[in-house]
Each structure stands twice: as C-alpha cells, then as structure tokens.
Amino acid sequence: xxxxxxxxxxxxxxxxxxxLKGINLQINPGEVHAIMGPNGSGKSTLSKVIAGHPDYxxxxxxxxxxxxxxxxxxxxLEPDERTKEGIFLGMQYPVEIPxxxxxxxxxxxxxxxxxxxxxxTMEEEEFRRFLSPKIEKLEMDGRFLDRxxxxxxxxxxxxxxEILQMATLNPRLALLDETDSGLDIxxxxxxxxxxxxxxxKFNAIVLVTHYQRLLDYIEPDFVHVIYKGQIIKSGDKSLxxxxxxxxxxxxxxxxx
Amino acid sequence: MTLTQIQSDYIKHNGAxxxxxxxxxxxxxxxxxxxxxxxxxxxxxxxFSTTHQDFTPSTLWNDISIKFSGGKLISSSDSTLFKVEExxxxxxxxxxxxxxxxxxxxxxxxxxxxTVPANTKIENLKIENYSDLSSENNFDACCFHVEIGENxxxxxxxxxxxxxxxxxxxxxxxxxxxERNASLKHFTMSNASEQVSLVNxxxxxxxxxSDYKNINFDGGLGHNRNDIEVVLQExxxxxxxxxxxxxxxxxxxxxxxxVHHQAAETTxxxxxxxxxxxxxxxxxxGKVLVDAGANLVNSSQLNKNILLDNTAHVQTxxxxxxxxxxxxxxxxxxVGQLSEExxxxxxxxxxxxxxxxxxxxxxxxxxxxxxxxxSDLKSFFVDKLYGHFDFSSMAKELIESNKK
Ligand SMILES: Nc1ncnc2c1ncn2[C@@H]1O[C@H](COP(=O)(O)OP(=O)(O)OP(=O)(O)O)[C@@H](O)[C@H]1O
Ligand SMILES: [Mg+2]
Numbered sequence: 001x002x003x004x005x006x007x008x009x010x011x012x013x014x015x016x017x018x019x020l021k022g023i024n025l026q027i028n029p030g031e032v033h034a035i036m037g038p039n040g041s042g043k044s045t046l047s048k049v050i051a052g053h054p055d056y057x058x059x060x061x062x063x064x065x066x067x068x069x070x071x072x073x074x075x076x077l078e079p080d081e082r083t084k085e086g087i088f089l090g091m092q093y094p095v096e097i098p099x100x101x102x103x104x105x106x107x108x109x110x111x112x113x114x115x116x117x118x119x120x121t122m123e124e125e126e127f128r129r130f131l132s133p134k135i136e137k138l139e140m141d142g143r144f145l146d147r148x149x150x151x152x153x154x155x156x157x158x159x160x161x162e163i164l165q166m167a168t169l170n171p172r173l174a175l176l177d178e179t180d181s182g183l184d185i186x187x188x189x190x191x192x193x194x195x196x197x198x199x200x201k202f203n204a205i206v207l208v209t210h211y212q213r214l215l216d217y218i219e220p221d222f223v224h225v226i227y228k229g230q231i232i233k234s235g236d237k238s239l240x241x242x243x244x245x246x247x248x249x250x251x252x253x254x255x256x
Numbered sequence: 257m258t259l260t261q262i263q264s265d266y267i268k269h270n271g272a273x274x275x276x277x278x279x280x281x282x283x284x285x286x287x288x289x290x291x292x293x294x295x296x297x298x299x300x301x302x303x304f305s306t307t308h309q310d311f312t313p314s315t316l317w318n319d320i321s322i323k324f325s326g327g328k329l330i331s332s333s334d335s336t337l338f339k340v341e342e343x344x345x346x347x348x349x350x351x352x353x354x355x356x357x358x359x360x361x362x363x364x365x366x367x368x369x370x371t372v373p374a375n376t377k378i379e380n381l382k383i384e385n386y387s388d389l390s391s392e393n394n395f396d397a398c399c400f401h402v403e404i405g406e407n408x409x410x411x412x413x414x415x416x417x418x419x420x421x422x423x424x425x426x427x428x429x430x431x432x433x434x435e436r437n438a439s440l441k442h443f444t445m446s447n448a449s450e451q452v453s454l455v456n457x458x459x460x461x462x463x464x465x466s467d468y469k470n471i472n473f474d475g476g477l478g479h480n481r482n483d484i485e486v487v488l489q490e491x492x493x494x495x496x497x498x499x500x501x502x503x504x505x506x507x508x509x510x511x512x513x514x515v516h517h518q519a520a521e522t523t524x525x526x527x528x529x530x531x532x533x534x535x536x537x538x539x540x541x542g543k544v545l546v547d548a549g550a551n552l553v554n555s556s557q558l559n560k561n562i563l564l565d566n567t568a569h570v571q572t573x574x575x576x577x578x579x580x581x582x583x584x585x586x587x588x589x590x591v592g593q594l595s596e597e598x599x600x601x602x603x604x605x606x607x608x609x610x611x612x613x614x615x616x617x618x619x620x621x622x623x624x625x626x627x628x629x630x631s632d633l634k635s636f637f638v639d640k641l642y643g644h645f646d647f648s649s650m651a652k653e654l655i656e657s658n659k660k
Contacts, residue, residue, distance in 0.1 A: 051604050052603075052604075053600055054596070054600065054658045055596075078603065078608075078609065078655060079600060079603035079604050080602075080603040080604075080605075080606050080607055080608050080609065080612075083603070083604055083605060083606040084606050088604075089604050091601070091604075094601070095595075095597050095598055095600075095601035097598050097601065097602070097616070097619060098619060099616075099618070099619025099620060099621075099622040099623065100615055100616075100618075100619045105602075105605070105615075108605075108607055108611070108615070109602075109605035109606050109607055112605075112606040112607055112608070112611075113606040116606070148619075165605060169605070169606065
C-alpha cells in the first residue's frame with residue numbers, strides 16, 4: 001500500500017462543523033484513483049489534509065503513508081517533510097509568488113527533495129538541461145522559467161506549471177486537484193500525456209475532477225464520489241460515465 | 257556635556273543663535289518629529305569620542321575607498337578619479353533646519369570635501385564610516401560634502417559601521433551636489449554591534465538632467481533616523497529613493513523624506529518597504545513639495561510594510577504640497593503579513609518553513625534590491641537581510657503554535 005486514509009475527520013480551526021466526516025481511502029502503487037463530487041463536498045480539503053495544510057485540524061482518524069516500505073502515521077510531518085517523502089499536491093488554485101523566479105523555485109524544490117532522499121543536487125545550468133525535455137513535453141514556453149512563480153500566468157499556464165513541478169519531483173503519490181479545469185482541449189491532451197508518462201507501477205495518482213473528459217485520457221482504476229465529507233460511492237471507471245450522464249442526484253437520494 | 261551646554265557651545269561656535277534660541281532640538285510638535293522618540297534616541301549626556309582607531313572594512317569595493325573613523329579621515333585611495341580635501345568647519349555652508357542637524361557640525365572640527373571632476377566614471381567607490389562608541393565616549397559625528405562634476409557617473413557604497421551600547425549616538429551630515437548630466441547611485445547601509453542610535457542628515461542638490469538614486473538598507477541599529485532632502489533645482493532632474501528596513505526587538509526606523517521640485521519637468525519616485533518583527537516600530541514621512549511654475553512634474557511615493565507578528569507597528573504619513581496644476585503626484589501605503597498560502601505553496605514543494613520565510617522576505621525586498629545593479633553588492637545586501645532575522649526560530653514557533 002502507498003496511502004491509507006483511515007476514518008479522517010477534519011475541520012477548520014474556527015469552526016465546529018467538520019468538513020471531512022470519516023473518509024476511508026486505500027491506495028496501492030500503480031493505481032489511479034479519481035475523486036468526484038459536487039462543489040463544496042470536501043475534495044480539495046481531503047487533498048490538503050493529506051498534504052498537511054495548516055488550515056485544517058484532524059479531529060479523528062489517521063493518514064498513513066508508505067515510508068521506506070512501512071506504513072507510517074504522518075500527522076507529525078510538516079508539509080515540506082511530506083513532500084520530501086514523496087507526496088505531491090497539484091493545486092486547484094496555484095499560488096502566485098511575485099519576487100521568486102520560477103527557475104529558482106523549481107531548483108530549490110528539487111534540491112530540497114533530492115537532499116532529503118540522498119540524491120545529488122543540481123546547479124542551475126545542469127538543472128535547466130534536466131528541465132528542458134519536460135518543458136518541451138508539456139509544450140510550455142521556456143521563458144516561463146525566468147518569470148516569477150505563476151505571476152500573471154493564465155489559468156492553463158498555471159496548471160501546466162503544476163505538472164512541470166510534478167515531473168520535476170517525480171512523487172510516489174500525486175494528488176492532482178482539478179488539474180483539468182482551465183485547460184483547453186489541446187492542453188488537456190498534452191497535460192494528460194505528461195501525467196501518463198510519469199505513471200509507473202511504483203507510484204499512484206489521485207485525480208480530483210468534475211469531468212469525464214480527463215478520465216478519457218488518464219484511465220482510473222477506481223472512482224470515488226465524495227458528498228458532504230464522506231465517500232458515498234466507489235466503483236470503477238464506469239461510475240464516472242454514469243455520473244456524466246445522470247449527475248449526482250440519484251446517488252445523493254440513495255445516500256439520504 | 258549636557259544638551260544645554262551643547263546648545264550654548266553651538267551658539268558660540270556657529271552664530272546661529274536665532275534658530276537654536278527659538279527652537280533648539282526638535283520637539284514632538286516639530287514638523288516631521290511627531291513619532292520620533294528623540295529623547296530615547298539621544299543620551300542625556302553626550303561625551304565626545306576622541307579615539308579614532310583603524311578598523312576592518314566590509315569585504316567588498318576596497319579598491320577605491322575613503323575611510324572615516326569617528327568622523328576623521330584615516331585613509332583614502334590614491335586615485336585620479338576623485339579628490340578629498342580636509343576643510344575647516346566654518347566652510348560648511350548650510351542653513352540648518354534644526355539643532356539635531358547642526359549637532360554634527362558642532363561636534364566636528366574638520367569636514368571633508370570629495371570632488372569627482374567632470375566627465376569621470378567611477379564604478380565602485382566606497383565610503384566606510386566607522387565609529388567605536390563603546391567606551392564612555394558615546395557621541396560622534398561625521399560630515400562630508402560630495403560634488404559630482406558634469407557628465408560624471410558614480411556608484412557609491414556608503415557603509416556605516418558602529419560599535420557601542422544603547423547609550424551611543426552617532427550623527428552624519430552629508431551634502432551632495434550633482435552637476436548637469438551627472439548621475440550618482442548611492443547605496444547605503446548601516447550596521448551596529450549593539451542598539452546604537454544613528455541620525456543621518458543628507459541633502460542632495462540636482463542640476464539639469466542629473467540623476468540621484470539611493471538604495472538604503474536599515475537593519476541592526478537601535479534607533480535610526482534618515483532625514484533626506486532632495487532638491488530638484490533644474491529641469492529634467494530625476495531622483496529615485498528606495499529604502500528597505502528590517503526591524504526586530506525594540507528597533508526603530510524613521511525615514512523622513514523631503515523632495516522639493518523647484519523646476520519644471522523633474523521627476524521623483526520614493527519606494528520604502530519594511531519588514532517588522534517583535535516590538536519594532538517604523539515611521540515613514542514622505543513629503544513632496546512642488547513649487548509654483550514647476551509644471552509637468554511627475555512624482556510618486558509608496559510605503560509598504562509587512563508585519564511578521566502583531567506586536568510590531570508602523571506609521572505612514574504622506575504630505576503633498578503642490579503649488580502648480582500641471583503635475584502628477586501619486587502616493588500610497590500598505591501594511592500586510594506574509595501570505596500563508598504562499599508559505600504553504602513553497603512548503604508543499606519540499607521547501608522548509610524557515611527557507612520559505614527567507615524566500616518570501618527576499619521576494620518582498622526584491623522590489624528594492626533589484627535596483628542594485630552590481631551583483632556583489634546585491635548579494636551583500638541580501639546576506640545582511642537573511643542574517644537579520646532568526647528565521648529558524650520563527651519557523652519553530654509557528655510549527656509549535658500550529659500544533660496547539
Ligand atoms: N479554509 C477553510 N475555511 C473555511 N471553510 C473552508 C475552508 N476550506 C474548506 N472550507 C469549506 O469546506 C467545504 C469543502 O470545501 P472544498 O474546497 O474541500 O470543496 P471541493 O469539494 O474541493 O469543492 P470544489 O469542487 O468547488 O472545488 C466548503 O463548504 C468550503 O467552504
Ligand atoms: Mg476543490
């Protein structure tokens with residue numbers, strides 16, 4: 001196993017109402033999971049809780065992650081430590097950081113993770129060479145490297161930049177939160193190809209999405225539906241097709 | 257020597273009875289001193305320092321340098337690019353605004369005139385201004401006058417290093433005359449081993465098409481006041497004033513900027529940014545005065561601050577006095593915090609909280625530091641900024657408080 005989410009309950013600090021109310025999710029290496037569900041159901045919250053976002057308080061349950069072959073509770077790991085162990089969160093809303101250049105940011109990130117994992121770090125020139133095929137694959141403009149992180153990037157450019165970061169860090173678990181939203185049809189194909197080429201039997205991918213379209217390109221092994229902080233239904237890829245046709249209403253009625 | 261004695265002494269030496277007799281040292285109601293804790297900054301009893309020992313200058317720009325210790329010239333590079341003269345203080349011609357400004361002249365017996373002839377280019381000239389105020393001598397001052405000849409361009413790094421206790425006080429008074437078509441890039445930094453107080457008074461006079469840029473970094477002083485006046489005397493003169501202050505503990509930084517547009521088609525731009533922690537305090541007063549007839553003036557002023565915790569404090573006061581219609585003057589001020597989303601974004605990419613703080617502070621400061629067009633000097637400033645805050649314990653504190 002790579003990730004084991006056991007009965008997670010989470011809320012924000014200043015609210016008493018839980019956003020996540022007992023989520024269970026097991027993910028094995030080589031698997032692709034899709035997470036779907038209506039707006040505001042808790043999909044992003046789940047990804048952020050796994051990545052260690054400080055806004056959320058886990059009141060019950062555990063998140064276990066495979067570290068050196070053993071499932072370990074990661075509650076005490078800071079977000080950067082989780083990333084160094086191989087968790088990657090591609091964000092629904094990537095953050096702009098004016099004043100920090102993309103190339104320095106990417107290299108700093110890469111070197112931090114490599115140092116932790118005992119791999120060699122890279123100087124700028126070597127790092128640019130290392131990035132170059134990845135940038136090409138994502139059909140990005142190389143000039144993005146010398147701009148400030150996400151600053152003034154279009155919606156689609158930001159999403160591509162997230163995947164470039166994923167390609168740079170080569171995580172064991174990638175949580176991609178609505179990577180498809182904001183991408184045009186061609187860019188979606190390009191990004192899907194990029195993600196597919198990073199897939200292996202050693203890593204796992206979680207796709208949070210509203211659309212079947214992405215799942216046509218990246219085929220999920222499992223599809224889960226989150227509603228009001230719980231997984232109300234899990235199935236295979238045919239579930240996503242059914243949702244596309246029928247919406248969520250029938251599931252929600254069943255659930256209630 | 258008490259302040260009263262200084263005043264009478266000053267009167268005897270300089271004949272400015274009228275001014276001092278009426279007002280003496282600035283008070284709370286003196287313009288530009290409303291938020292300045294002058295009483296805290298100035299020791300009650302000033303003891304003139306008499307030792308002027310040698311010191312270790314900063315590591316860069318040592319090829320062409322001028323060294324002052326305790327306000328006295330101790331060495332100056334042999335160069336055809338500039339000339340340094342020692343002159344009697346009677347020849348320091350200036351109408352003093354207040355006794356604080358006059359204090360420097362009272363203290364010294366000689367001042368220094370640095371002349372860069374016309375058509376000269378100096379890539380890196382350095383002034384090291386050092387004073388050891390750690391013994392019972394707690395007050396010293398330095399005065400100099402810089403003249404940049406027509407068509408000349410100079411990069412000048414002025415590094416003030418002070419040693420002493422929180423009872424030590426140092427003042428500088430400098431005059432700059434920048435002639436037609438000349439340009440001066442003036443990089444200034446002040447450091448002290450302890451919480452010394454420093455008052456810099458500077459006056460810059462700009463002739464036609466001349467340019468004065470100042471990039472200042474304050475960090476590591478107890479109380480620091482920069483009182484800078486720039487007079488744009490002839491058309492097409494331009495000034496850019498950039499200030500960065502990084503404050504912690506009980507540090508205080510006070511920038512009082514006075515830009516005077518006397519001529520038409522002159523431009524000025526002020527950008528001051530602060531990063532404050534603990535109980536530190538910053539004051540920014542930016543005054544822009546546009547004379548009647550000075551048309552087509554363009555002036556902007558911006559003060560931005562980041563508070564690293566909620567105990568720090570800032571005060572901003574823009575003052576515009578415009579006596580003509582045809583001008584563009586903008587001003588603004590902001591106070592904010594480091595963005596939690598930016599910190600998390602960096603962390604989620606494997607960058608530690610400590611490093612995230614560092615990077616974001618540098619990113620914030622970058623708007624100022626990017627104006628340093630010399631890479632060695634820029635890294636020197638960046639290192640000083642990094643070294644100023646204990647980002648590691650800030651990160652630990654935040655991690656602990658998140659766990660609670
Ligand atoms: N930091 C927060 N502060 C307050 N409320 C929050 C916070 N994070 C999430 N919520 C609330 O929790 C609920 C779940 O939000 P979340 O972002 O996880 O939804 P989502 O399933 O990703 O929705 P979408 O499909 O619109 O992206 C929402 O009602 C949201 O307003
Ligand atoms: Mg979401």
